[in-house]
Amino acid sequence: MFDELTQKLDKVFRRLRGMGILSETNIHNALRDVRRVLLESDVNLKVARDFLARVQERAVGQEVIGSVSPAQQVIKIIFDEMVELLGGESARLLVSPRPPTVYMVVGLQGSGKTTFCAKLGLHLKTKGRRPLLVAADLQRPAAQEQLEILAESIGVTVFREKANRAPDACEAAMDYARRNSLDPVIIDTAGRLHIDQVLMAELEEIQQRLSPAEILFVADSMTGQDAVNSAKAFYDKLQFSGAILTKLDGDARGGAALSIRAVTQQPIKFISTGEKLDALEVFHPSRMASRILGKGDVVSLVEKAQEAIDQEEAEKLEQKLRKREFDFEDFLSQLRQLKKMGPLAGMLEMIPGMAGRLKDVKVDEGALRRIEAIILSMTLEERRNPKVLNGSRRRRIARGSGTRVQDINRLVEQYQQMRRMLKNFKGGGPGMLRRMMKAP
Ligand SMILES: Nc1nc2c(ncn2[C@@H]2O[C@H](COP(=O)(O)OP(=O)(O)O)[C@@H](O)[C@H]2O)c(=O)[nH]1
Numbered sequence: 001m002f003d004e005l006t007q008k009l010d011k012v013f014r015r016l017r018g019m020g021i022l023s024e025t026n027i028h029n030a031l032r033d034v035r036r037v038l039l040e041s042d043v044n045l046k047v048a049r050d051f052l053a054r055v056q057e058r059a060v061g062q063e064v065i066g067s068v069s070p071a072q073q074v075i076k077i078i079f080d081e082m083v084e085l086l087g088g089e090s091a092r093l094l095v096s097p098r099p100p101t102v103y104m105v106v107g108l109q110g111s112g113k114t115t116f117c118a119k120l121g122l123h124l125k126t127k128g129r130r131p132l133l134v135a136a137d138l139q140r141p142a143a144q145e146q147l148e149i150l151a152e153s154i155g156v157t158v159f160r161e162k163a164n165r166a167p168d169a170c171e172a173a174m175d176y177a178r179r180n181s182l183d184p185v186i187i188d189t190a191g192r193l194h195i196d197q198v199l200m201a202e203l204e205e206i207q208q209r210l211s212p213a214e215i216l217f218v219a220d221s222m223t224g225q226d227a228v229n230s231a232k233a234f235y236d237k238l239q240f241s242g243a244i245l246t247k248l249d250g251d252a253r254g255g256a257a258l259s260i261r262a263v264t265q266q267p268i269k270f271i272s273t274g275e276k277l278d279a280l281e282v283f284h285p286s287r288m289a290s291r292i293l294g295k296g297d298v299v300s301l302v303e304k305a306q307e308a309i310d311q312e313e314a315e316k317l318e319q320k321l322r323k324r325e326f327d328f329e330d331f332l333s334q335l336r337q338l339k340k341m342g343p344l345a346g347m348l349e350m351i352p353g354m355a356g357r358l359k360d361v362k363v364d365e366g367a368l369r370r371i372e373a374i375i376l377s378m379t380l381e382e383r384r385n386p387k388v389l390n391g392s393r394r395r396r397i398a399r400g401s402g403t404r405v406q407d408i409n410r411l412v413e414q415y416q417q418m419r420r421m422l423k424n425f426k427g428g429g430p431g432m433l434r435r436m437m438k439a440p
């Protein structure tokens with residue numbers, strides 16, 4: 001994410017730090033370099049100019065603080081201003097006073113709307129909500145099927161009406177949501193390759209008839225300045241209330257996406273960092289700024305880990321381990337804790353100094369998923385007492401989990417190995433489990 005931008009800024013900062021005492025000219029030159037880097041990364045011209053004018057004003061007029069080097073102070077000012085540029089505080093999703101809350105998702109074709117709708121559905125479901133996904137892209141049956149498949153994979157209800165017009169389908173979806181107590185309603189609208197009057201009129205009609213709590217504009221970070229231009233055009237028509245940046249995992253220059261907030265004055269609410277449905281993050285301006293400036297996102301790393309590792313669970317496990325009762329149920333619950341921490345590569349990237357160096361590292365998340373599927377296909381008895389796993393049970397589990405008998409054998413073997421290890425277990429903890437997650 002923003003690797004190139006980060007590396008280039010790092011170079012400028014290093015030069016700055018090497019200078020010791022800073023003259024006004026030094027600062028001016030450094031900021032000129034920053035400006036060049038921003039423009040090379042596709043940051044909108046006006047946005048970059050305003051940004052640097054603010055930094056310059058503060059940097060030149062600043063008081064000298066004894067313990068902080070002048071270069072550090074300049075970098076801190078750049079950081080602060082970048083946080084402001086990205087919106088200052090992080091913005092939450094709005095909720096309607098009268099349910100169901102409607103989130104209308106708009107954007108150009110291919111920007112990632114349908115994927116985002118499913119991700120948002122999953123995100124809200126995890127928070128205990130019962131979302132409804134609405135396929136309002138009636139022109140393309142394939143688009144509706146895509147949403148259906150995604151919805152099914154995350155266990156979220158999807159509404160697909162044979163209405164002729166999208167606004168009618170959306171209203172039918174609202175009825176359906178009310179009748180079934182589903183909330184919020186997430187509307188996946190049609191996109192076009194270019195801004196198009198007919199589409200805009202349709203979106204405006206949906207907006208008028210459903211009064212959404214939020215219109216969320218989805219911007220593809222890979223499309224450079226086009227993303228900013230389409231954001232402007234959509235904003236003029238629909239006054240969307242939030243933006244979503246997608247495909248930040250790609251190696252786009254990314255600067256255009258950073259300009260969207262400044263150009264529309266609407267907050268960025270989420271970022272999407274992969275095709276998988278859990279690759280969605282709430283957007284935090286200060287964390288994004290520290291990622292861009294190469295400090296690594298330590299804060300969110302810590303937060304993610306805390307969220308995922310349920311302390312109580314860990315203690316219970318430890319007690320079990322001491323008594324050597326560890327069974328496949330515990331194995332599964334540990335596995336889920338690990339999975340909650342999100343894509344492993346994403347986690348590594350948040351460690352300071354790691355960004356950009358991870359391109360070749362592949363974490364085998366498929367293996368984690370396979371293990372989970374296998375354990376889920378076991379009966380409770382089998383999970384608690386793996387000794388009963390004879391040949392026919394193993395064949396049944398393999399069929400049920402879409403794996404091969406060899407995979408089951410390997411997992412059972414690992415489990416047994418682990419139990420043997422546990423005989424010598426002193427302290428330890430989930431770290432040991434993580435080491436075991438290499439196969440099948
Ligand atoms: N790498 C990556 N691909 C994404 C992301 N979001 C969506 N995509 C992919 O982009 C393509 C278009 O997405 P889709 O949701 O169908 O876009 P829509 O036409 O706006 O509905 C699909 O192949 C998605 O898998 C993302 O954050 N990262």
Ligand SMILES: [Mg+2]
Pocket residue numbers: 113114115137143188191
């Ligand atoms: Mg779509």
